[in-house]
Amino acid sequence: MKPRTDSRKFKTISRRELLKLAPAVVLGAFALPQLQKPLLRGGLRFSDWASAALFRSGHLAPTFAESDLTPFEKFPINGYDVDDPGVDFEKWTLTVSGSVQRPGDYTLAQVQALPKVRQNTRHVCVEGWDVIGNFGGVRLSDFLKTIGADPNARFVSVECADDYYESLDMATAMHPQSLLCYEMYGQPLTRKHGAPLRLSIPTKIGYKQAKYVMGLKVSHVLEKAGYWEDQGYSEFYGL
Amino acid sequence: MATSSSAIAIEDVKTGEVTETVYEHPFLVRLCHWVNAVSLFVMVGSGLQIFRAFPSFGAKIPQEDLVNWPKALALGGWLGGALQWHLTFMWIYVATGLLYVVYQIFSGNYKQVLFVRRDLPGVWPMVRHYFFFGPKPLTKEVYNPLQKHAYTSAIGLGVLSVLTGLAIWKPVQFSWLAWLMGGFHLARLWHFLIMWALLAFVFGHLVMVILHGWNNFVSMLTGWKKDPEYDSE
Numbered sequence: 001m002k003p004r005t006d007s008r009k010f011k012t013i014s015r016r017e018l019l020k021l022a023p024a025v026v027l028g029a030f031a032l033p034q035l036q037k038p039l040l041r042g043g044l045r046f047s048d049w050a051s052a053a054l055f056r057s058g059h060l061a062p063t064f065a066e067s068d069l070t071p072f073e074k075f076p077i078n079g080y081d082v083d084d085p086g087v088d089f090e091k092w093t094l095t096v097s098g099s100v101q102r103p104g105d106y107t108l109a110q111v112q113a114l115p116k117v118r119q120n121t122r123h124v125c126v127e128g129w130d131v132i133g134n135f136g137g138v139r140l141s142d143f144l145k146t147i148g149a150d151p152n153a154r155f156v157s158v159e160c161a162d163d164y165y166e167s168l169d170m171a172t173a174m175h176p177q178s179l180l181c182y183e184m185y186g187q188p189l190t191r192k193h194g195a196p197l198r199l200s201i202p203t204k205i206g207y208k209q210a211k212y213v214m215g216l217k218v219s220h221v222l223e224k225a226g227y228w229e230d231q232g233y234s235e236f237y238g239l
Numbered sequence: 240m241a242t243s244s245s246a247i248a249i250e251d252v253k254t255g256e257v258t259e260t261v262y263e264h265p266f267l268v269r270l271c272h273w274v275n276a277v278s279l280f281v282m283v284g285s286g287l288q289i290f291r292a293f294p295s296f297g298a299k300i301p302q303e304d305l306v307n308w309p310k311a312l313a314l315g316g317w318l319g320g321a322l323q324w325h326l327t328f329m330w331i332y333v334a335t336g337l338l339y340v341v342y343q344i345f346s347g348n349y350k351q352v353l354f355v356r357r358d359l360p361g362v363w364p365m366v367r368h369y370f371f372f373g374p375k376p377l378t379k380e381v382y383n384p385l386q387k388h389a390y391t392s393a394i395g396l397g398v399l400s401v402l403t404g405l406a407i408w409k410p411v412q413f414s415w416l417a418w419l420m421g422g423f424h425l426a427r428l429w430h431f432l433i434m435w436a437l438l439a440f441v442f443g444h445l446v447m448v449i450l451h452g453w454n455n456f457v458s459m460l461t462g463w464k465k466d467p468e469y470d471s472e
Contacts, residue, residue: 020270027277039327043326044322047330061414062417073300124410126292127318128290129302131298202411228319232320
C-alpha cells in the first residue's frame with residue numbers, strides 16, 4: 001500500500017516538544033555538584049519516610065532455630081572507634097533523661113529485674129553481611145514503662161561509652177522484639193560485644209545496635225540521629 | 240499487525256525526496272526507556288560500590304572476597320554515598336518501570352513487545368540468521384520474535400531486580416519475599432546475579448543497535464523510524 005502523505009512539520013520544534021525534554025533536565029541536575037548533595041539527601045529522606053510508613057508495630061522479625069545460629073566466635077565485633085572502651089562495671093549505671101517521669105541512674109540489677117526475653121534474630125550489617133545471633137535482655141518497651149516515658153514522645157536516643165550515639169523512632173523502640181540486651185548466647189555480654197548493656201533491635205540495620213550504652217534519653221525532637229547517620233547514612237534504616 | 244506502525248510519507252522540502260516513516264514509539268515509552276536506562280546505570284554503579292563494602296556472598300568470618308571490584312567502575316565514592324544514590328534512583332527506576340508497564344497494558348502497545356506463544360516458531364530462524372548466517376526471515380512486525388523474547392525477558396529481569404532489592408532492603412517487613420528467595424542472605428546473591436543478567440541484555444542490546452544502524456537509535460529518541468525494514472501495511 002502506498003503511504004499517505006502528511007503535512008506535519010518535522011523540522012520545527014514547538015514549546016510542547018521542548019517540554020518533553022524536562023526529564024533530561026531533572027536527571028542532568030544530579031550531575032551538578034551544587035545540586036547533587038541536596039538531591040541525594042532528599043532521596044534518602046524520602047526513602048526514610050517510606051521506610052517509616054512500611055514499618056508495622058505488630059509484625060515480628062523472623063526468628064530462628066538454635067541450629068541456625070552463627071557460632072559466637074564468628075559473630076563479628078564492629079566498633080567505630082575502639083573494641084573496648086574500658087567501662088568500669090562497678091560504677092556503671094544507665095542514666096535516664098528527657099521526657100520521663102522517673103529520670104536518674106539505673107543499675108544493671110534494676111534493668112535485669114524486668115521480664116527476660118531470649119531470641120534468635122538476624123543481625124544485618126549495612127555493608128551487606130548478616131549473622132544470626134542469640135540475644136537476651138529486657139524489652140525496651142518494658143523499660144520505657146518503668147521510667148515513665150511520655151507515650152507521646154517520638155524518639156529514644158542512647159549515648160555510649162565510646163562516644164557513639166544512636167536513636168530510634170518511638171514505634172521501633174516499643175516493638176516487642178526491641179531489647180536492652182545484656183546477654184549473648186546465654187552468657188553475659190563480653191566487653192567487645194558491648195558490655196554491660198547494648199541495643200538489640202531486629203527490625204533495624206546493624207549500626208543501630210549500639211554497644212556500651214551509658215545514657216538513654218526520651219525526646220520529642222531529635223537533637224542528633226546517630227554517628228553514622230551524621231556521616232550520611234539513613235536515619236531510619238528499618239529492615 | 241503491529242499496533243502503532245501506521246506509515247506516513249515525508250517529503251523533503253529541498254530535494255523532494257519521499258521517505259516512508261513509521262511512528263514506532265509513543266512519547267511515554269521513549270521517556271520511560273531513557274530515564275530508566277539512566278537510572279539502571281546509576282543503580283548498577285552504586286550497587287557495585289555497595290558490593291565493594293563486602294564483596295562476598297559467604298560468611299563475614301572468615302571473609303573470602305569474590306573479587307576486588309575497582310573503585311573507578313563504581314559510583315558514590317564510599318558506602319554511604321553509594322547508598323544515597325541507590326536509595327534515590329531506585330524510586331526513579333521503579334516509577335519509570337511501573338509507568339511503562341501500565342502504559343503498555345492500557346494502550347495496547349504491549350502487543351508490539353510481549354513475547355507470546357505464536358512467536359515461538361519464529362525464534363529459531365532468527366537465531367539462525369543472527370548467529371549462523373541463515374537467511375533473514377520476513378517479518379511484518381516492529382520487532383522480530385527474538386527481539387520480543389529479549390525485551391520481554393529484560394522487563395521480567397527488571398521486575399526481579401526490584402523484588403530482590405526489596406527483599407534485601409526490607410527483609411523484616413517483606414519477610415515473605417525474602418523467604419521466597421531462600422532468605423536475606425541468598426536474596427542478596429539473586430540481586431547481584433540479576434544485575435549481571437540485565438547488563439548482559441544491555442550489552443546485547445547495544446551491539447544490536449550499533450549493528451542495526453542509526454535509524455533504530457533515532458526512533459527511540461523521536462519515535463519515528465525512517466525506511467522500516469518490515470512491511471508496514
